Amino acid sequence: xxxxxxxxxxxxxxxxxxxxxxxxxxxxxxxxxxxxxxxxxxxxxxxxxxxxxxxxxxxxxxxxxxxxxxxxxxxxxxxxxxxxxxxxxxxxxxxxxxxxxxxxxxxxxxxxxxxxxxxxxxxxxxxxxxxxxxxxxxxxxxxxxxxxxxxxxxxxxxxxxxxxxxxxxxxxxxxxxxxxxxxxxxxxxxxxxxxxxxxxxxxxxxxxxxxxxxxxxxxx
Amino acid sequence: xxxxxxxxxxxxxxxxxxxxxxxxxxxxxxxxxxxxxxxxxxxxxxxxxxxxxxxxxxxxxxxxxxxxxxxxxxxxxxxxxxxxxxxxxxxxxxxxxxxxxxxxxxxxxxxxxxxxxxxxxxxxxxxxxxxxxxxxxxxxxxxxxxxxxxxxxxxxxxxxxxxxxxxxxxxxxxxxxxxxxxxxxxxxxxxxxxxxxxxxxxxxxxxxxxxxxxxxxxxx
DNA sequence: GCAATCCTTACGCTTTCTTTACAGGCGGAA
DNA sequence: TTCCGCCTGTAAAGAAAGCGTAAGGATTGC
Numbered sequence: 001x002x003x004x005x006x007x008x009x010x011x012x013x014x015x016x017x018x019x020x021x022x023x024x025x026x027x028x029x030x031x032x033x034x035x036x037x038x039x040x041x042x043x044x045x046x047x048x049x050x051x052x053x054x055x056x057x058x059x060x061x062x063x064x065x066x067x068x069x070x071x072x073x074x075x076x077x078x079x080x081x082x083x084x085x086x087x088x089x090x091x092x093x094x095x096x097x098x099x100x101x102x103x104x105x106x107x108x109x110x111x112x113x114x115x116x117x118x119x120x121x122x123x124x125x126x127x128x129x130x131x132x133x134x135x136x137x138x139x140x141x142x143x144x145x146x147x148x149x150x151x152x153x154x155x156x157x158x159x160x161x162x163x164x165x166x167x168x169x170x171x172x173x174x175x176x177x178x179x180x181x182x183x184x185x186x187x188x189x190x191x192x193x194x195x196x197x198x199x200x201x202x203x204x205x206x207x208x209x210x211x212x213x214x215x216x217x218x219x220x
Numbered sequence: 221x222x223x224x225x226x227x228x229x230x231x232x233x234x235x236x237x238x239x240x241x242x243x244x245x246x247x248x249x250x251x252x253x254x255x256x257x258x259x260x261x262x263x264x265x266x267x268x269x270x271x272x273x274x275x276x277x278x279x280x281x282x283x284x285x286x287x288x289x290x291x292x293x294x295x296x297x298x299x300x301x302x303x304x305x306x307x308x309x310x311x312x313x314x315x316x317x318x319x320x321x322x323x324x325x326x327x328x329x330x331x332x333x334x335x336x337x338x339x340x341x342x343x344x345x346x347x348x349x350x351x352x353x354x355x356x357x358x359x360x361x362x363x364x365x366x367x368x369x370x371x372x373x374x375x376x377x378x379x380x381x382x383x384x385x386x387x388x389x390x391x392x393x394x395x396x397x398x399x400x401x402x403x404x405x406x407x408x409x410x411x412x413x414x415x416x417x418x419x420x421x422x423x424x425x426x427x428x429x430x431x432x433x434x435x436x437x438x439x440x
Numbered sequence: 441g442c443a444a445t446c447c448t449t450a451c452g453c454t455t456t457c458t459t460t461a462c463a464g465g466c467g468g469a470a
Numbered sequence: 471t472t473c474c475g476c477c478t479g480t481a482a483a484g485a486a487a488g489c490g491t492a493a494g495g496a497t498t499g500c
Contacts, residue, residue, distance in 0.1 A: 067336075079319040086325040091333075092312070099299040105306040113311075113333055116287075136385040136434070148456055149433040184477090186458080192479060203479085212466090212477065368445055404488085406447080412490060423490080432455055432488065 001025050002032030002058060003047040003073070008096075012045065015100045029053035036062050043110055045103075048074040048085065056088045063089030067117060069110035073098070124159045126207045126219060129198050131159045138198070145197050150175055154190050155198075155218075158208070163220035165211045191216060221245050222252030222278060223267040223293070228316075232265065235320045249273035256282050257354040263330055265323075268294040268305065276308045283309030284376065285342055285353030289330035293318070344379045346427045346439060349418050351379045358418070365417050370395060374410050375418075375438075378428070383440035385431050411436060 003009050004027050016023050024039045026032035029050045036044060044062065048055035059070050071092045072085045082093045091113070092106050122133035130139040133156055138145045147155065153175045158166065169181045176186065191210070195202040207219040223229055224247050236243050244259045246252035249270045256264060264282065268275035279290050291312045292305045302313045311333070312326050342354040350359040353376055358365045367375065373395045378386060389401045396406065411430070415422040427439040 079321050082322050083325040086329050091329060101299045102302050105303040109306050109311060117336055135383050136431070136437075137383070150457075152434075183458095185460095188477090188479060189458085189481095192481090195479090210478070370446075403447095405449090408489060408491085409447085412492090415490090430489070 001045045002027075002029065002035075002050065002055070003045065004028060004049070004051050005047070008047070008073070011100075015104075019104065027051075029055070029058045032058055033061055036066065036068065041068060042114065043107055044068055044070045046070055046072050046090070048072060048076055048081065056085055059085060059088045059090050067114075069114050071103075071106060071110060073103075124162055126162075127200070129207070131155065133159065140198055147194075147197065150190055151194055151197075154187075155194055158216065158218035162218045165215050165217040167215040169215075171215060187216070221265045222247075222249065222255075222270065222275070223265065224248060224269070224271050225267070228267070228293070231320075235324075239324065247271075249275070249278045252278055253281055256286065256288070261288060262334065263327055264288055264290045266290055266292050266310070268292060268296055268301065276304055279305060279308045279310050285356070285380075287334075289334050291323075291326060291330060293323075344382055344438075346382075347420070349427070351375065353379060360418055367414075367417065371410055371414055371417075374407075375414055378436065378438035382438045385435050385437040387435040389435075391435060407436065 001009065001012055001023060003012070003025070009025060009027075013023055013025070024035055024041060026035045029052050032044075032046070032050075035041070046055050046058060050058070055072060055074070059072070062068065062070060069092075070090045071094065072090045073094050073096060074081065074085070075096045077095045082095075085093050091110055094103060094106065124131045124133075128141045129145075132138070136152065138147055138152070138155065154171060157171060157174050168184050168187060171187055172180045172183060175190075176183065180186070191208060192202070195205050195208050199205050199208060209217055209219055211217060221229065221232055221243060223232070223245070229245060229247075233243055233245070244255055244261060246255045249272050252264075252266070252270075255261070266275050266278060270278070275292060275294070279292070282288065282290065289312075290310045291314065292310045293314050293316060294301065294305070295316045297315045302315075305313055311330055314323060314326065342352065344351045344353075348361045349365075352358070356372065358367055358372070358375065374391060377391060377394045388404045388407060391407055392400045392403060395410075396403065400406070411428060412422070415425050415428050419425050419428060429437055429439055431437060
């Protein structure tokens with residue numbers, strides 16, 4: 001949310017909290033642009049009347065590098081304001097005052113759109129292995145490889161954090177849930193199975209790598 | 221445009237003609253649904269107060285087989301009307317009276333979205349089976365196969381997400397609605413029936429595939 | 441009242457998970 | 471060097487969970 005009025009901020013914060021949205025707040029344009037880049041929001045609620053720059057400019061800047069849905073919330077009801085904002089990359093425009101129900105519905109629309117879009121941008125390739133997170137499909141040399149739920153979960157987490165080392169605890173927590181953080185032998189078994197299915201020579205892994213004493217990582 | 225009021229029809233016709241949009245008109249819901257399937261519009265402008273059926277129903281029916289952008293134009297300004305329409309698959313909602321400039325801007329937004337998606341095929345062929353979502357028709361080897369409502373719903377969802385794994389929860393939610401997300405045995409029964417009707421050897425399915433512990437998918 | 445469809449249940453079978461056992465490699469200490 | 475402990479990788483087997491199928495009863499719509 002990029003919004004300077006305290007009243008609106010408080011109103012949205014309480015409404016969105018209740019719906020289990022996680023809200024990150026910026027009170028001016030500069031800070032908003034910075035957060036848009038660093039917090040990777042699923043959606044941006046943007047006020048037009050910001051203290052340091054015009055909201056339309058903020059929308060345009062974000063559109064230079066991101067397709068994240070932008071919903072403009074504005075006190076300006078003039079038609080030209082709406083046209084300008086929508087043509088600058090905003091996906092929707094609500095005039096204050098608006099009902100929280102309508103805002104939430106329009107947010108669902110925006111998220112629906114976004115879900116269909118970025119489904120196509122979640123593919124990772126290493127060696128001759130292709131991991132498609134949106135299809136939940138793994139290919140090796142063009143041939144589909146069947147993975148069990150746990151195998152896939154573990155690979156997906158490694159893929160989403162490609163290049164980074166994930167600790168034993170992190171992996172166990174993500175795949176098996178809380179309470180399993182010390183069952184490190186699970187990791188050895190499943191890592192072995194993944195290597196068996198994906199590595200050319202499972203005994204000398206090329207990308208499913210162990211960091212002794214720490215955890216595992218997927219070479220990018 | 222699906223709209224029964226003559227005045228609005230005339231207004232939109234002249235406005236859109238001038239912008240070189242090609243306009244196809246339906247004056248009731250039934251005709252609108254038919255045109256939506258045959259005229260393959262880039263966008264649908266939908267009135268809620270139609271003589272023969274509710275606009276929300278029209279939107280829902282179209283969403284069963286198409287992702288075409290739907291912009292609702294309505295005299296109803298109540299928040300709940302907006303929420304219902306948007307949650308039924310509409311992409312935007314304008315309350316009459318509206319400015320033509322705003323409508324055009326919102327149409328541009330919708331077209332922008334559609335351009336990025338556009339993988340909206342309504343016919344899918346796998347093996348000797350042909351699924352036509354706009355006709356609600358399934359052929360096998362050129363012969364029409366009769367499917368019960370639930371069977372068809374389930375197949376349609378799989379077809380619209382061809383290649384992607386749909387979880388048990390997703391399928392149950394889409395076909396049976398909220399509250400049935402844990403009745404996984406429904407899926408087994410209906411998947412069995414679909415295979416019986418569509419697969420050459422139901423016991424060794426070629427395209428209606430199970431992902432053990434996760435869900436099902438239709439092989440593309 | 442009839443036919444189609446849906447829901448429910450039971451059973452055998454397959455896949456996956458968990459657990460255990462053991463072997464190899466590496467580094468530090470004796 | 472040799473031994474030991476620690477961490478890691480491999481294999482296999484029993485337990486648990488999930489799946490496919492058939493069939494009968496309930497429900498719905500005509």
